[in-house]
Amino acid sequence: MTWLLLIGAIAAEVTGTIALRFSDGFTRLVPSLVALAGYGAAFWLLAQVLVRGMNIGVAYGVWAALGVSLVAVIGALFLGDSLTWVQACGVALVIGGVLALELGGSH
Template sequence: MPWLLLFGAIGAEVVATISLRFSDGFTRLVPSLITLAGYGTAFWLLSQVLKQGMNIGVAYGVWAALGVALVAAVGALFLGEPLTWLQVGGIGLVIMGVLALEMGGAH
């Protein structure tokens, strides 16, 4: 169950971050409201994950790594933002680091 909540938190954070891009500095109402709701939902879900006992380093690491990867992918695929092979490699290294955190904490 904590993993499902964590993936929900990641999804909410990605939606909020993409909406932040469209909020035009919080001058557009609908994207601004989606941003606030998305970040609020993301933090609430993350708090529930931690309440259920997931290690904070693993939870935050997975959230950060997948969030960065997904936002970068959405930016490149749908928003016309450039993504170089060096950046892709860096994202891969971040994900590998999170995997190392998870595997290092396995009993």
């Protein structure tokens, strides 16, 4: 259940970030509301993950790394952002670092 909440937190944060792009500096109402709701839900869900006992380094690392990676990929695939091979390698390194953090922890 904890991992499902974390996935929800990641999805909410990614949704909020993409909506932020469409908000035009908070001048468009609907994307602005989606951005605020997305970030609010993301932090609430992340707090629920921490209350259930997940290590903060793992929870925040997974949340941040997957969030930034998904936003970069979505931006490249659907929003016309560039993603060079160097940036793609950076995304892979971020994900690899989070995996190392998770796999290196004691269970």
